[in-house]
Amino acid sequence: MSVSVLLASRNTKKLRELRRVVEGAGLTGIDVVGLDEVEPYEEAPETGATFEENALAKARDGAAATGLACVADDSGIEVDALNGMPGVLSARWSGTHGQDEANVRLVLAQLGDVPADRRGAGFVSACALVTVSGDEVVVRGEWRGRIIDAPRGEQGFGYDPIFVPDDEVAGGRTAAELSAVEKDAISHRGKALALLTPALTRL
Structure with missing residues (x-):
């Protein structure tokens, strides 16, 4: 007998992940x-000040509305030279939610005069699991790297084409140049979801 777990997202790439x-x-x-x-069901707006707050709110809504255990993720990129922004505003940094190319262009424009040695950044993912009995688990994964001058690669989504991870396995490639398996092993969301594994096992 299988247990259905809801991922509170319509993003097919997150679902596959x-x-x-x-x-x-x-x-x-x-x-x-x-x-x-x-x-x-009616989805509450993402008004939390942190990734954790947004992820937990989405997971609570999903579990309450469907009666299924619900996993929700809130993720984004924090750019050192932009004082940690876009942060929780990553998906709508350019003004409209989910406009990846516009968001990337805006970040690159904002970093136009910033030298390479000051382009540090990190992806952050907070993942929450809320069960039908009301148990709640929230975990966080982080992935450090740097922002390059122009997009490279066709994989991934969001800011992946301008983010080069520090991990040696990436070998200077952007997150959008990594295979799905390579990215899962080292990414912020891969790390966070792996931390949820014990709680998922208990389902």
Whole structure:
């Protein structure tokens, strides 16, 4: 008998990522579904000041509305030279939610005069799990690197094409030049989802 777990997202790439983590951890009997596979419900706006607050609010809403254990992620990039911004505003940095190319262009424009040695940045992912019995787990994953001058690569999404991870396995490639398996192993969301594995196992 399988247990359905809702991922409170319509992002197909995030959905595939969670399914890969579940499979890679050897978790059997867990069926990950997305928002497009459940009855629609009113989703609260992301008004939290932190990634953790937003992730937990989304997971609570999903669990309450569907009666399923719910995983929610809130993630973004923090750029050192921009005092940690875009941060929780990453998905709508250019003014409209989900406009990846516009967001990337704006960050590059804002860093136009910033030298390479001051372009440090980090992806952050907070993942929350809320169960039908009301148990709550919130974890955080971080991925350090730097912002380059122009996008490279066709994989990934968001700011991946302008982010070069510090990890040696990346070998100077951007996050958008890594395979899905390579990215899962070292990324902020991969790290956070891996930390959720013990709680998912208990389901």
